[in-house]
Amino acid sequence: MQLRQKGGGCMEAPYSEKLRHRRREIELTLRHLERERREVEENTEWIDQAAYASRISLLDRLTAWYRDEISRIEKVLGRPNESRYGLCLVCHEPIEADRLDLYPEAELCFDCQEFRDRAEPS
Numbered sequence: 001m002q003l004r005q006k007g008g009g010c011m012e013a014p015y016s017e018k019l020r021h022r023r024r025e026i027e028l029t030l031r032h033l034e035r036e037r038r039e040v041e042e043n044t045e046w047i048d049q050a051a052y053a054s055r056i057s058l059l060d061r062l063t064a065w066y067r068d069e070i071s072r073i074e075k076v077l078g079r080p081n082e083s084r085y086g087l088c089l090v091c092h093e094p095i096e097a098d099r100l101d102l103y104p105e106a107e108l109c110f111d112c113q114e115f116r117d118r119a120e121p122s
């Protein structure tokens with residue numbers, strides 16, 4: 001599998017493949033987090049209650065973060081036009097690769113997104 005893409009060209013398939021790969025990675029991470037949380041809970045030797053609480057809350061935040069990412073990825077994979085993944089919905093140009101790395105659910109290229117953000121400030 002080719003993880004590193006250089007330049008332009010047709011990149012539709014690799015992108016959704018990359019997303020599936022990312023989803024598998026996140027699933028593993030989530031399982032790992034669950035296990036670690038259980039271990040923290042089962043460990044009764046915490047001297048400092050505050051340290052325990054902050055550890056748990058960190059694990060919870062990470063879990064929520066990854067769950068959110070997985071649901072965004074699933075939204076992309078469930079799109080009827082999944083084969084067009086990686087192409088901007090507005091200008092139909094390929095979305096920047098580094099942008100997709102950061103926002104796998106991105107539907108617009110940088111320019112179009114910026115234009116839209118300016119048009120409808122949130």
Ligand SMILES: [Zn+2]
Nearest residue numbers: 088091109112
């Ligand atoms: Zn665009």
